[in-house]
Amino acid sequence: MRFQIQKKVVEVVSWGLVVGWMGLIFYLSAQPGEQSADLSGGITELVNEIVEQVAPAAEFKMDEVSFFVRKNAHLFAYMLLAVLTLNAVRRSGGHGFKSMGAAFILSVLYAISDEVHQLFVPGRSGQVSDVLLDSTGALVGIVLYAVISRGLARKRQTEEANKKV
Template identity: 30%
Template structure:
């Protein structure tokens, strides 16, 4: 029964994600922090070439300013990182509670992670000044995919004797 405590880790992490998704954009906006605490204007010449469209909006220093551009990448990096961690927590819980192949555990972990990412985006549709976007699920999936790569790399290193057991 003690081994099922590992399921608390992904459940708690999912709670953190849910809480974050329930906050309106204004409560998560880090542009005032960036603008008041740090003067990042020196980065503008290095970032002025960045320009692309994301969710029907232009992402560039011209439109968002340096602070807004950095905030954009911090927010998208958070998507990547949060779901990277969630996959690892699902994998750990499954590994500790199920006797299946590593490949099946990774596939299940990925499916659970993506399922939660989709439901999280749906949940954002009910939050003030937040919109669900499939592109964010893609970023979440890339983060989860990188976590799979780390698990495989560690597994390979352990099996090949690169890491002491």
Template identity: 35%
Template sequence: MKRIRPISIILIALVIALSVTIFVMSSQESRESSETSGGVCEFLLKVFDRDFEDLSDDEKDERIDNLQFFVRKAAHFSAYALLCALALSACLSLQFKALTSAVTSISYSLLFSISDEIHQSFVPGRSCEFRDVMIDLSGAVVGAMFILLVRKIIKKRFPK
């Protein structure tokens, strides 16, 4: 039996860790989830909006609310781009063929996204959104494309 390289174990552990993190975040009730994304929005506004600190509390809340939808969707996209990139890297490190690795990692990401949305439907105040599955899938495809592109550049730059 062929030995599994340490990098493969690390990548698999990262896939598992990110999957658990996504599951835990999806277990948050709507109030807690809104507080989390609201905190991210407030941080972003403090960093990038010079006038934010001078606004009234109502105006701050309005700006946070306006940004929250985009932050939540960007989080979906980014999490699944990273999940798929890690899964694809793990498959490639195990020396599976590129196409097999890409299909496997995108499929894993999609199935995890679907199961995660179903899981959210059982969490108070949360719902199962087809749109989120499509955003997650888009992120997964971009993550896979990024890894395959980097792999191609490396192979071209450093031929054996």
């Protein structure tokens, strides 16, 4: 009975993290264009400072760095969304490729809804290219999750086999 309650709590927390991350994506997408550009600009400046310390002789254009930061933010946001979603689906009893497919579809549908949402935000626009980038991030997240999960499962199996010997 206690194990079942703990399992249910983990499942609810897992889905809570998915919803929370979706909420953060929604919040950031609801920022007007100017405010979003300011946030990207601040992150770009931070990246610039780090690069200057690591490689002072490096030359690059700020608009290129800004583009890189913005696009990688999409990739990272949906990579993490897919990881959180796949974890929640598996905690809810999903297995194998079906759970991966469900996590991918959920992530892509959210990416589409996010770009549609941005159509209604002043100074923002919805981009099909962003949905493709978000989908790529989701796919990367799912592959990483699967590779790490498989590695951990093999390690556990090896440890259990060694205990029996």
